[in-house]
Amino acid sequence: MKALRTPADLRQALESLGRGPIIGFVPTMGAFHDGHVALFRAARQECDVVVASVFVNPSQFSDPADFAAYPRDRSRDEGVAAASGIDLLFVPSVDDMYPPGHATWVDVQGPARGLESDFRPGHFRGVATICAKLFDIVRPDVVFLGQKDAQQVAVIKQLVRDLNLDLAIRVIPTVRAADGLALSSRNVGLSADDRTRALALPRALAAGQAAYLEGRDVVAAARAELAGLEIDYVAVADFEGQPTLAIAARVGATRLIDNVPLEASREPHETPAGDRVVSSKESGHDQQAAFRRT
Numbered sequence: 001m002k003a004l005r006t007p008a009d010l011r012q013a014l015e016s017l018g019r020g021p022i023i024g025f026v027p028t029m030g031a032f033h034d035g036h037v038a039l040f041r042a043a044r045q046e047c048d049v050v051v052a053s054v055f056v057n058p059s060q061f062s063d064p065a066d067f068a069a070y071p072r073d074r075s076r077d078e079g080v081a082a083a084s085g086i087d088l089l090f091v092p093s094v095d096d097m098y099p100p101g102h103a104t105w106v107d108v109q110g111p112a113r114g115l116e117s118d119f120r121p122g123h124f125r126g127v128a129t130i131c132a133k134l135f136d137i138v139r140p141d142v143v144f145l146g147q148k149d150a151q152q153v154a155v156i157k158q159l160v161r162d163l164n165l166d167l168a169i170r171v172i173p174t175v176r177a178a179d180g181l182a183l184s185s186r187n188v189g190l191s192a193d194d195r196t197r198a199l200a201l202p203r204a205l206a207a208g209q210a211a212y213l214e215g216r217d218v219v220a221a222a223r224a225e226l227a228g229l230e231i232d233y234v235a236v237a238d239f240e241g242q243p244t245l246a247i248a249a250r251v252g253a254t255r256l257i258d259n260v261p262l263e264a265s266r267e268p269h270e271t272p273a274g275d276r277v278v279s280s281k282e283s284g285h286d287q288q289a290a291f292r293r294t
Helices: 007-015 034-046 064-069 074-083 123-138 147-162 185-189 192-197 200-214 218-224
Strands: 002-004 023-028 049-054 088-090 142-146 168-172 175-177 230-239 242-251 254-261 276-278 290-293
Touching: 002 007, 007 049, 007 088, 007 123, 023 034, 023 123, 034 049, 034 074, 034 142, 034 168, 034 175, 049 074, 049 123, 074 088, 088 123, 123 147, 142 147, 147 168, 147 230, 147 242, 147 254, 185 254, 200 218, 200 242, 200 254, 218 230, 218 242
Parallel strands: 002 088, 023 049, 023 142, 049 088, 142 168, 175 276
Antiparallel strands: 230 242, 230 290, 242 254
């Protein structure tokens, strides 16, 4: 694996490959866990060359303290990337991606409205802008994204459609610990007690799915499982015609998000369709949305 620091270096490395190989790309903010590894493996299976990026994007953080606290461990990330079969790891600086005088932004509407945007102003403008820049640098054939960030996936799909970008999007199921908690780089901020309290999120998703199957109020059923947490939202969003129960809540000082596509055929006690469960041993391997709410 080769780690590259500048857009020019990455472009040169990719140009040396010629036009033949299928290039897969996994954009990340680092602090790798098994959810990232699932994306890397999917890309490795489908593509000839796999590029991953590690860039903690300041423009998608509305709170400077949250940006400063976001977990970073570049040397460990490089080791995980190499072990996962990444060919090129792009690790640019803020100045590389936002040079002095930067004044161009991509502002997606549609699926970017509501939910995360209500609580993180400017978040999706930052996401869309950095993705447009990364896609232009890498020129991937296929981009791999995680279902855990369902609204973000919808925003990036909108970006790709609206800008006529010549690439495909693959969405990989959420990876969960054996107890159901979705893997997230932010989980490292949970104390042992907070980690237990955070299990209310997967319980709320299961309760919402059960309510959906039974024709009851999905949002009310999910909210009932979140007592004691600071809730930002519980909502049913429509992402490309797929009703999805989405939750954001704070557990102690850590803000977590999770979601589940609502499906009529799944038993309510089952793991969300397609989601992958890892054992505690595995996960310790170093670890326009239309919506209604109450």
